[in-house]
Amino acid sequence: MTLEEVLSLVKQLSLVDKVRLIERVAPEIERDLTATHPAPRRSLWGLCADLGTAPSAATIDQARQEEWASFPRENIS
16 A cells, blocks of 8 residues: 555544544654664764864964954944
8 A cells, every 4th residue: 555545545534533543653653763773973073183183272262352352242223
């Protein structure tokens, strides 16, 4: 049976029966989703390791000060 055939049959159900169908199918879908284990994600730590050493806290603070120094201070609204 195809998806289109199933959808055609579902459209013929009453509203109450459609709700009952969802109540019966949803737990099964949830079980199937939790049973499948997603592929492990690759850690983003070290993503830029080949670019050299990480910036120091002082370098980051200095960059923030430089950027915020030119940020407009007047009220925008």
